[in-house]
Amino acid sequence: MERIGKDDMSLRALATLRMTVFRSWPYLYDGSMDYEADYLAEFLADEAAVLIVARVGDIPVGMATASPMAGQADAIRQPFLRAGRDLGAISYFGESVLLPQFRGQGIGHRFFDEREAAAREAGASLAVFCAVQRDSSHPARPPAARDLQPFWEGRGYRQTPDFSTAMSWKEVGQADESEHLMHFWQKHL
Template sequence: MTGVSVRPLTGGEIAAVLDDLAMLRIRVFSAWPYLYDGDPAYEAEYVKEYAAAPDAVLVAAFDGDRIVGAATAAPMADQKDEFRAPFVARGLDVDRLFYFGESVLLPEYRGQGVGHAFFDQREAQARACGANAACFAAVIRPSDHPARPADYVPLDAFWTKRGYAPIQGLTTELAWKDHGEAVETLKPMQYWLRQWS
């Protein structure tokens, strides 16, 4: 990670970088596979709400004083119902589960180990808070989607090496507006899960 430092932020430190996180989310998620047509006002509220969760952590990647990437994590019990509901329906204990939200990194900083550092530090926070598992959700897009780049390589192999696996049937739906859409539409999201005790 030449020139890049990665460290966790909590409490007031998170509040100080919320605008940067919002703009990173809009920029990174505008690309495939999310195609997110971001709204700065929505983003500001989203990240503020996320940061308010007890035990939440934001792991930030810095190039000097500039934030070039960020990843979030917080207890699943503090997430919105649409995130928790699939786990509750399966009888899984959300009180010992951490939810990993976004992991966004500018393209020019990828492939330098930042993604592993994001997972390492979020998993450390989860363990410190008594969690015995962590999960995240990834959008499901059809392989023949017209916006899919020909050279796209999914992150499945990276996630698998980290010990995560998709759980058959454990999905949710989230709404956002794709580029070119007039309104928000629901997108299917696949949960990936790792248990460590």
């Protein structure tokens, strides 16, 4: 596992990884290679951004990101601005994706360890991320779907009910994008 910079990897391989993991429950994301590669290139254009990649040989099997809250899109920043929070003290953890066959091996914990260390190094005192909210009776929910809430709580994160946002993306089987409720989780560093 390594922290890497924008010149050290193939954006297309990471874009494929994101699309593969996010296509399954609970995101059900039907993305495009062009969008994903552009998203990653824009993310990595921020010198303060952190990208951690888990690989098997040269193949990325997981990745996690973090960057300053101040540089995030309005949908991410607004709940914190409305609450009068100092954006300069917050690190936003954008995603943590890992292929299913590599789960349960400590990689997810390592992703959080690395991002929390990077956030502290950057002077952040709060780490936050958001996760999609899905009804437990959603028809696309697999019977063996794993709830990540115990994992996040075990890491010291707490859901912040007053902090939510909405993001839009195209779901598998849909023709158009739809809006999805996202709730924030936070941890004091």
